[in-house]
Amino acid sequence: MNHSAPDASYWSAQMAAVSVQRDRASFMRIYDHFAPRLQRYLRNLGVAESIADELVQEALLTLWRKAAMFDPARASLATWLYRVARNLYIDHVRREPHWLPIQEGLDRLDHLESGRLDSQPESSFDQDLLKQAIDHLPPVQAKLVRMCYLESKSHSEIARELDMPLGSVKSSLRRSFAKLQGSMRAPR
Amino acid sequence: MKPNRHLDDATLLSYSAGALPAALAVVASAHLERCTTCRERLLDADRIGGVLVQQQRVDVPADDARAAMLALLDAEPAEALPPAPAEIIEERNPDRLPSALHPWFGPSMRALRWRRVAPGVQRIRASGIAGGDLMLLRIAPGSKLPLHSHGGSELTMILDGAYDDLLGHFGPGDVADLDGETLHQPVTSPGVPCICVAATDAPLVFSSWMARTLQPLFGF
Numbered sequence: 001m002n003h004s005a006p007d008a009s010y011w012s013a014q015m016a017a018v019s020v021q022r023d024r025a026s027f028m029r030i031y032d033h034f035a036p037r038l039q040r041y042l043r044n045l046g047v048a049e050s051i052a053d054e055l056v057q058e059a060l061l062t063l064w065r066k067a068a069m070f071d072p073a074r075a076s077l078a079t080w081l082y083r084v085a086r087n088l089y090i091d092h093v094r095r096e097p098h099w100l101p102i103q104e105g106l107d108r109l110d111h112l113e114s115g116r117l118d119s120q121p122e123s124s125f126d127q128d129l130l131k132q133a134i135d136h137l138p139p140v141q142a143k144l145v146r147m148c149y150l151e152s153k154s155h156s157e158i159a160r161e162l163d164m165p166l167g168s169v170k171s172s173l174r175r176s177f178a179k180l181q182g183s184m185r186a187p188r
Numbered sequence: 189m190k191p192n193r194h195l196d197d198a199t200l201l202s203y204s205a206g207a208l209p210a211a212l213a214v215v216a217s218a219h220l221e222r223c224t225t226c227r228e229r230l231l232d233a234d235r236i237g238g239v240l241v242q243q244q245r246v247d248v249p250a251d252d253a254r255a256a257m258l259a260l261l262d263a264e265p266a267e268a269l270p271p272a273p274a275e276i277i278e279e280r281n282p283d284r285l286p287s288a289l290h291p292w293f294g295p296s297m298r299a300l301r302w303r304r305v306a307p308g309v310q311r312i313r314a315s316g317i318a319g320g321d322l323m324l325l326r327i328a329p330g331s332k333l334p335l336h337s338h339g340g341s342e343l344t345m346i347l348d349g350a351y352d353d354l355l356g357h358f359g360p361g362d363v364a365d366l367d368g369e370t371l372h373q374p375v376t377s378p379g380v381p382c383i384c385v386a387a388t389d390a391p392l393v394f395s396s397w398m399a400r401t402l403q404p405l406f407g408f
Contacts, residue, residue: 022266024258024261027261028254028257028258031249031254031257032248032249032254035249035253035257036246036247036248036249037241037242037244037246038241039246040241040244040246041241041244044244053253057256057257057260060257061261061264064261064264064266065264065265065266065267066267067266068266068267069267074231075231075234075235075238076235076238078238078239078241078242079231079234079235079237079238080238081238081241082234082237082238082241083234083237085241086204086205086206086237089206090206094206094210096213097291098214098288098291099213102287105221105287106217106221106227109221109227110227110231113224126235127239130235130236131243134236134239134240134243145201145236146240148201148202148205148207149201149204149205149207149236149237149240149241150240150241152205152207153207154202154207154208154209155198155202155207155341156340156341156389157207166340166341166367167369169198170196170198170367171198173197173198173201173202174196174197174198176201177197177198177200177201177232177233177236178197180232180236181229181232184232184235
């Protein structure tokens with residue numbers, strides 16, 4: 001592919017083909033793009049290579065099985081797969097046995113209520129603005145956000161590692177979230 | 189009744205990242221179950237995670253990994269949408285604790301076996317939780333707790349009854365999301381006992397000698 005990166009609506013179309021036609025070519029397009037990224041994500045969290053491989057396969061198999069549950073109006077494929085991989089990490093690696101059932105319960109609540117909530121459907125436009133906003137975070141905020149998401153460090157771990165007061169870690173994360181959330185809510 | 193007091197942005201971000209200490213995550217999950225506002229905010233936080241994972245530079249998958257993946261598909265049937273469990277649709281049963289608390293305290297508020305730890309204060313402590321301390325507290329109506337702050341983070345959700353402190357009024361479903369600097373002295377409302385679930389990732393610090401002598405009683 002020599003043109004720009006595929007957007008959220010491209011991935012939604014691939015998911016529709018997987019869900020309705022059980023289309024393997026579409027599934028492998030999703031695999032080729034997302035599997036190495038999920039693999040990198042898990043490796044950065046300190047997961048051993050062989051376990052990361054297994055969890056990536058498990059995440060993609062979940063996608064194959066539960067494709068009918070994917071709702072593009074609710075979340076993009078990137079968001080959906082992030083949740084799946086994060087949940088597998090907490091379940092298998094952090095060994096918190098109650099996390100998965102609780103997340104499944106919250107998912108079902110969202111499904112039930114998605115008709116009643118005035119949630120904004122994710123579009124490629126939103127995602128592009130969010131990407132730009134992430135790229136424009138001040139260096140300290142960008143570092144804290146990455147330590148949080150990509151290294152799964154708690155507030156106190158971040159505070160210790162960077163020798164920052166806990167309150168400053170939290171307020172910096174708060175400011176980052178407000179900025180990033182604002183970018184998703186920008187008027188079109 | 190919709191909660192009025194919500195999870196802090198920094199707490200939500202950590203929850204989304206899988207980086208919240210386990211005890212705090214239990215209380216956050218219990219609140220999320222009853223709060224559509226925070227579930228919407230959590231989706232925003234998950235969107236950030238999705239983009240960060242996408243932005244990483246990677247290589248294309250190896251041929252043997254692709255072949256292994258394709259081979260696995262044959263054994264996997266498609267799943268239909270599961271029906272929503274009745275417990276979620278049914279009108280909220282006031283005796284039912286949030287699902288996130290069931291593994292630690294069981295499903296029923298009435299069935300709880302309280303232990304008195306100080307005059308007017310009863311407690312049940314979750315055992316075996318890694319990453320912090322998790323407990324239910326039942327405080328008699330109209331009681332004043334000792335002035336205290338927290339060494340780390342504290343997350344408290346009201347399950348029944350209410351209390352007031354310098355941050356305002358907290359009723360059922362509300363969470364108080366406090367960091368180490370907050371010094372507070374909750375006063376429970378008259379009428380029914382205030383039942384709440386509290387999680388900390390570090391011990392409480394009481395500010396007076398009187399309160400410090402109470403500390404072992406609370407066992408925080």
